[in-house]
Amino acid sequence: MKKLLSLYQNSIFFPSKPENPSERFIYFCNELQDEWIGIPKTDLNEREINLLQTFYTLVDFPSSTLHPTVREWHSFLFSNGPLPSHFLGNTLRIIQFDISGGRANQPEIESALKGFFTENVLIIWESGNRGIVVEAKNTFSLSEEDIHLMSETLESDFYLKVSFYIGKYYLVSERLPSKFLQEKEYFIFAITKLHLSEIYTFERVFPAYLAYQLPADLQKKVSQEIVGLFYEDHEMFSSIKVFLENNLNASLTAKKLYIHRNTLQYRIDKFIEKTGIDLKDFYGAFTVFLACLLYEQQN
Incomplete structure (x- = not known):
């Protein structure tokens, strides 16, 4: 972000959220590092604004004309x-x-x-x-x-x-x-x-959020055998994950995957045979779903 200061001579860098933002500036934020830059509106065209939004969050401060x-x-x-x-x-x-x-x-x-x-x-x-x-x-x-x-x-x-x-x-x-x-x-x-x-x-986000926070050594312990199987057969991964996401409803899962129910059942049986994990058991399903999230994270 600091390199932008040399491109836009009249821009201002902020190490945190600006306390007194001016309506003459457009403000962009790097949310991961909480860094901000204000660039005069007259120095930017629509194409440049769209480009900067690819990398940063454009933040509109409340106007004095707001309700x-x-x-x-x-x-x-x-x-x-x-x-x-x-x-x-x-x-x-x-x-x-x-x-x-x-x-x-x-x-x-x-x-x-x-x-x-x-x-x-x-x-x-x-x-x-x-x-x-x-x-x-x-x-x-x-x-x-x-x-x-x-x-x-x-x-x-x-x-x-x-x-x-x-x-x-x-x-x-x-x-x-x-x-x-x-x-x-x-x-x-x-x-x-x-x-x-x-x-x-x-409920939809937190399991994946948790998986991303796991230390690397713990990720390996959770996912070693199951994720290895997913790398061998990606179709099995997608089938198992959608099956779990749809509460083990085979008909709905097959419909969402655009495959025949028998094809889905074959993949599920193959997974159970290779892992020995019963997906109808809560603890088994939880462990497999966590492994699915870790596999997605790695890819």
Whole structure:
């Protein structure tokens, strides 16, 4: 990032989040190292902005023209601001979204998102292509299937891929920002490391997140025999992983893999024969699924 300073003479480097950002600058962040750079808007064209977004996160700081409630929540969640008192005691969840495939038209995306929710929601943009939906708990809250449909509709209408992370419901309190930051860490991990879905939840992400955190020596102990088998037969790996992900439902697994059920059963039987692990046993299934995640990580 520091090399960009020589290319953009008027840019500014920040070792942490800028405290008083100027609306004359566009800010990019290296999230892994928490390094920031501000480049004057007049020094960048659209092509350069898109290129820089390939390497860094473009961060939009709240404008003074934002609705007071949105600005208040942006400050609370992202800048250690005060707790929005009029929401105290409410239960809500934060649905994160990330847009890839081009620069998002924020007003149009925001209007489309609000159309899916039955109640009023807050939409807060964190960057040019990433934001959150703050949704209070109610009888008509969207299900995971509804949000998957929303993702498909947005992709069809705007030709942009939109990934979502569905957060847990929490009481509004001083602890909410830290809980949100943890969910944000899981979401960033998912969209940078997994690329397997448009919809993520804690349950879907955490096993892979855990596998990535295992020390190398422990990874070898877990995966030595099973992963070796997957290297010999990648089709067996994909069949076993999808089978486990679909709660051992052979018909659904075969449908998702576009193979005959007998072909799937042959691969499952072959795996059980070679490993001696019963996939219908919880502990066996857990060990094999962890090995699947480690195999994906290595590849």
